[in-house]
Amino acid sequence: MKLDRRLLLRGAVAGGGLAALQGLMPAWAQTGSPGLRADLPTLTGPNIDLTIGQSPFTVNGRTATATTINGVLPAPVLRLREGQNVRLAVTNQLDEDTSIHWHGILLPFQMDGVPGVSFPGIRPRETFVYEFPVRQSGTFWYHSHSGLQEALGHYGPIVIDPAGADPVAYDREHVLVLSDWSFMHPHEIFDKLKKSPGYFNRQRTTLAGLLDGSDRMSLEERRMWGEMRMDPRDILDVNGSTYTYLINGHGPRENWTGLFRPGERVRLRIINASAMSIFNVRIPGLPMTVVQADGENVRPIETDEFQISVAETYDVIVQPTEDRAYTIVSEAIDRSGMGRATLAPRLGMTAEVPPLREVPNLTMKDMGMGDMGGMGGMDHGSMGAQPGGAMAGMDHGAMTGASGGAMAGMDHGAVPAQPAGAMPGMDHGSMAGMNMRDPENAPPDMAVGVGVDAIAMAPANRMGERPIGLQDVPHRVLVYTDLVSLQPNKDQRPPSRTMEIHLTGNMERFMWGFDGRKFSELVEPIRFERDERVRVTLVNDSMMAHPIHLHGHFFELVTGGPAGHQPLKHTVNVPPGGKVSFDLTADNPGDWAFHCHLLLHMHAGMFNVVTVRPMEGAAS
Template sequence: MPTFRPDRRALLRGAAAGGGLLGLQGLLPAWAQTGSAGLRADLPTRTGPNVDLTVGHSPFTVGGRTGHAVTINGVLPAPLLRLREGQNVRLSVTNTLDEDTSIHWHGLLVPFQMDGVPGISFPGIRPRETFVYEFPIRQSGTFWYHSHSNLQEAMGHYGPIVIDPAGADPVAYDREHVLVLSDWSFMHPHEILDKLKKSPGYFNRQRTTLSGLISGDDGMSLEERRMWGAMRMDPRDILDVNGSTYTYLINGHGPQENWTGLFRPGERVRLRVINASAMSIFNVRIPGLPMTVVQADGENVRPVEVDEFQISVAETYDVIVRPPEDRAYTVVAEAMDRSGMGRATLAPRPGMSAEIPPLREVPTLTMRDMGMGGMDHGGGGTDHAAMGHGATTQAPAADAPAMDHGGMAMRDPDNAPPDMAVGVGVDMVAPDPANRLGDRPLGLEDVPHRVLVYTDLVSLAPNRDRRPPSRTMEIHLTGNMERFMWGFDGRKFSELVEPIRFERDERVRVTLVNDTMMAHPIHLHGHFFELVTGGPAGHQPLKHTVNVMPGGKVTFDLTADAPGDWAFHCHMLMHMHAGMFNVVTVRPMDGAAG
């Protein structure tokens, strides 16, 4: 594709003269469209009730290279949709691609026919056709939208949504910025997936080495290495795709392009952070600036002050910062495996920058990530069970029994639940999965500052449904890492897989058990669920996406109050595409038998 070099000054003069900035944005790279001269987040913005969106091909330039993107209205990320609770919105989406496309409104409570998942809730949008999404806005908060077709999401087909509340906002702030975190590769996502299927460790350039053993830099003993070797697993296989091919973006800017959000010292600045990446989990911090978390997945929570938080794929967090000084601060979005970072700046004036911290030490998985519960199996390991942001290192028990890990090389059928299909798609079953909602995230176990954990989240408003669950359900997250196969209960999604069935308005307690060594952000369309954190009764945090840590389990209570057929899947795009997907069906429809 030829290099794309627009005359920026001429285009901006024309936009100012004719008021046609939206029409010209497709000709400008993202870094030329953003910056933050105003008091509001300055991404290209469309407001309701009638919004026209066009999906098409665009060149995208980052780090001095130009590649091919799939965009909405020609920009990456797509335009910010600014809506208001209580209004009806009509979104006309025109497809100019030569393949089908779609838009899913992530986290929005919409009729299932408007949810935007081809083959589940509608047929998709064919080339040169327009589909009109129309629905009432029933909520407020920070959300986002993206394609559910043909891995287009990995090529730039995503954008932010901000819904202002109908009444007073319980969060007070003077200024806001939307921060869309994402990952970008010049390699086509189908080629990435093909490489993972042939060699799941293809992108891992951070494996343990002989020199690391000799120097002790990788923190593993010879015995630990022997155990991992017997299991044919790599303790540094943290993210399937990482900084070896990805450039990490903030609002479409690479690390060198320094997207800047302005502030005046002393202002309360609201940062709406959205992880719109395909495969990347980020650890977010602003050195020298505490953050107060006020919202998770668009739902208000009781304020909790932290210095760092992990945001998994498809989650959103709103934080308040109050920069006290007339200086710049660096926003760091470090990939969980420390293979790269996204970087932006908060500053009182354009052109300023602050020190960029170096990438931290590569984390290493432990036996706890293998589903070995709270047991410590190495000389220097740490058990972080139920540790909040006041974590301390615990020594292993002196009488802890020795274990033979050689037999854990692959699957353990005797340990599998009776309804799990234990075939080639399952290479292990966690023998002792632990509730890890209170665990610090991987790599942040021992940092000397406050780290957000799920048990810190407490819903600001009382939970609407206080009924106890009428039944329980356990769903296992399974995979074969060597074959890059993923599924639920040992089955990858196909037409033969039975959907997960709920009665309308049924109250169910669901436990997700992660039998794999990879984190899985699990997303349920059309609903919010209450994480069972053990926090204040009636104020369990509401989420639409939850990260299930390796070897861990997560329990949530669900009120199945949205009739229809809904996607339920891992939001790691390649995991979903490789089979970790199913349909949740809620019946009856409209009070009739279905």
């Protein structure tokens, strides 16, 4: 089934002029009809009915089907209040099983909504009732945990008002749901990645870029990347070559608009509900004060831009004082496209939309080389000499030349060797000393096999670093170490034990897992005793970022910030070649999903179950 970019028509049908312009726009700007409503439908109260089905829509003469909740996409805002009980009756009108996971919500595990882990799923034409007390407040969201339905539009926002006074003062609010959408069915996207993981990368370095300097790499750096058979621009598996980036279901040219009166404090509740897209968010000319991360209040911190990974949420306060419009930009981290919306005093107003910025290049740190410096300064001898000048453990197969002036061999599949003089291939092969097929290089608990092609030699704690592509921008950028919990952490006991989990993969085969194992290999669950205090360190052995999400719990990022005020998160982005530590109090008994929230990484195996059981002698 081919799917269109537009999710749901809520207003006027596109005119012929817009249709004529569509062919002239880049892929990321090709969207559907203008005139869509800016407000999102809202459901509230103790009893809420949700129906999961399919909704037809037509754009540019093409008709497709989205998976929707109550016929809209994004799904309706669920407006709840801390302290209430809520009963959500979910009816499945699909021809396949479905589910809803309440992302970031603390509840009994039987209500968490993960088929095969916490409940059997919702079969066609059946209704399942989720019922639980609301124990928290903040910005959260909900989505399918069945197959790849999330990529088809099955997601929506949750806003929970606090039982008492809100520590965040604001006059008006807008919910902003960021997401990605493709004409291509997600199963077809997955199949293409399995056959050729670089299929969607149209931004590779080229010979022309080397000659004119536009690739911003020296000949020595290019030679090094070639010897390592890696692609310095392999940043997102799926990008603007097929995705349109949406804000509240609106594409860039549809221009979702949120209103304000000059001088008002406007709260923006920003949710990344994408399947595979990490965004850099900014509002040119308007500073943002971050007041909440993943639904938890933080000490206000002013910034000009922040990165939001898949499944994260950030609440920000803006206070526009001028009678003018501002553009909200959600730019994909590989700069292959952007979402765009507007803040304005009146409908119909627009502001300048900035152009896409330069495509970033990955560095030695992104390969887990820590602070070993620039590529040109690397010690080739320390990497281990190889026949023909190749570096140790780095050859996943020579690659064919790329068309259109692109450098040879920047896709991932193994194909015939290059002709003489061609630039070396750049796939995801492992670096010297990183070849996981040698058991001596593996951590004790890691499975060494085809599912692991590399291990980081010197993974670095990068929580205080600006994220990919934002290292050199001339304004303030939020980093994890800026986040400080507004309230003291409830459990300040030191951890009683430590645990290290490696995020592993084989990019050539698009295989992903934890510690070298994918979930389908019947891996052992990760076990915690109830109320146990554990420090978990996630080590990313790959060159791709991984937003890791733990269900049913919040954890405290170990940022080195003020003692007792570590930021609470339910999802953390682990950068390429990086590591992240968090302290967890396993206080919610049951079986909980633990996975990468890049949907296709989870689908490919980066998933496990965390099981929390009562300590010996404790009550169940």
